[in-house]
Amino acid sequence: MAWRAPACRCFETMLTKCCGFKEGCKQTRLLKPDNLTSLHPSGVRNIWLSFARRYTSTHTTVDPDELKKFQAWSLRWWDEEGVYSALHSLNDLRVPFIRDTLISKNGNHELGSPLLGVKLLDVGCGGGVLSEPLGRLGAAVTGIDPLENNIRTADLHKSFDPDLDSRIQYTACSLEDMEDDAAEIYDAVVASEVVEHVGDLESFIKCCHNVLKPGGSIFITTISKTPLSYALGIVVAEKILGIVPDGTHDWEKFVTPEELERVLESNGFAVETVNGMLYNPLSTSWSWIDSTSINYALHAVKTAPPEETFSTEQPPEEEQSTPKVDAHLGTTP
Numbered sequence: 185m186a187w188r189a190p191a192c193r194c195f196e197t198m199l200t201k202c203c204g205f206k207e208g209c210k211q212t213r214l215l216k217p218d219n220l221t222s223l224h225p226s227g228v229r230n231i232w233l234s235f236a237r238r239y240t241s242t243h244t245t246v247d248p249d250e251l252k253k254f255q256a257w258s259l260r261w262w263d264e265e266g267v268y269s270a271l272h273s274l275n276d277l278r279v280p281f282i283r284d285t286l287i288s289k290n291g292n293h294e295l296g297s298p299l300l301g302v303k304l305l306d307v308g309c310g311g312g313v314l315s316e317p318l319g320r321l322g323a324a325v326t327g328i329d330p331l332e333n334n335i336r337t338a339d340l341h342k343s344f345d346p347d348l349d350s351r352i353q354y355t356a357c358s359l360e361d362m363e364d365d366a367a368e369i370y371d372a373v374v375a376s377e378v379v380e381h382v383g384d385l386e387s388f389i390k391c392c393h394n395v396l397k398p399g400g401s402i403f404i405t406t407i408s409k410t411p412l413s414y415a416l417g418i419v420v421a422e423k424i425l426g427i428v429p430d431g432t433h434d435w436e437k438f439v440t441p442e443e444l445e446r447v448l449e450s451n452g453f454a455v456e457t458v459n460g461m462l463y464n465p466l467s468t469s470w471s472w473i474d475s476t477s478i479n480y481a482l483h484a485v486k487t488a489p490p491e492e493t494f495s496t497e498q499p500p501e502e503e504q505s506t507p508k509v510d511a512h513l514g515t516t517p
């Protein structure tokens with residue numbers, strides 16, 4: 185097995201950033217010259233490669249400013265009337281959406297445990313509000329979140345249910361931390377209410393592609409980027425009604441279904457379903473709607489390897505003159 189540098193575990197809120205030479209940082213200790221001399225030369229090279237790749241890349245999926253928001257509420261995931269109440273009630277839509285889509289793809293299923301045999305990655309699982317019901321449906325769930333405190337809460341909560349304890353594994357890490365070990369091992373990836381918080385959407389989608397088996401499903405729920413989503417999602421939900429704390433969302437990071445489809449399709453996915461969702465603050469419940477201009481749920485399937493976006497090679501002469509076909513916008517010159 186390839187030697188891997190351990191991730192820094194001492195930064196106070198997240199695993200994906202090095203603490204910057206704080207006492208006790210594994211990554212830093214390993215990088216000190218006296219420790220380097222006792223390591224195998226290939227191990228030393230790998231430390232530097234991993235370090236350079238992770239911390240000099242502008243394509244990280246994690247945005248530290250976004251994580252700071254969630255750090256403050258890491259003990260509140262299971263307060264059904266607290267800051268995450270809308271996520272609890274969102275389960276009424278998203279759990280059947282994921283369950284029924286996977287059942288229709290997989291055919292045979294066991295009554296009571298329809299997701300038995302499905303290996304599912306819940307990215308940005310928070311305190312496990314979605315991972316748990318998916319585990320109860322029989323799926324073998326891996327929940328990951330860059331915030332260690334979220335994972336502690338999720339681990340503690342599932343430990344109260346012995347059945348879930350064996351079905352769900354939580355790890356504090358980001359997608360890019362797990363990629364090498366997890367290539368093409370999942371039947372489904374779920375990223376619910378996460379893409380509006382990531383650092384680089386394209387990198388995030390590429391990582392999801394890497395961990396999925398060919399033909400595997402990705403489920404995303406998120407908020408669209410429209411004037412209406414600003415009015416309802418930020419002004420009404422955060423500033424007037426306080427459904428979620430003020431500052432939870434940054435409208436600039438929202439993504440329209442068209443843009444998300446474009447990113448997915450240029451990275452080896454075929455989008456199969458996009459459904460609009462609406463939250464009613466009076467009944468504290470969600471319903472499906474036709475419009476995707478506020479919240480929406482999307483399902484796509486992994487079809488092909490992602491396009492090589494950083495190639496410096498020029499295509500052969502005849503290819504250069506071929507018009508480029510965009511799945512959504514038609515033929516462009």
Ligand SMILES: C[S@@+](CC[C@H](N)C(=O)[O-])C[C@H]1O[C@@H](n2cnc3c(N)ncnc32)[C@H](O)[C@@H]1O
Nearest residue numbers: 245246254271308309310313314376377381382
């Ligand atoms: C709104 S919460 C959603 C939690 C959970 N998916 C749910 O719906 O119950 C967003 C979560 O995404 C996590 N997160 C933020 N950036 C992330 C990233 N780049 N990769 C994975 N998770 C991330 C946060 O720590 C937080 O737990």
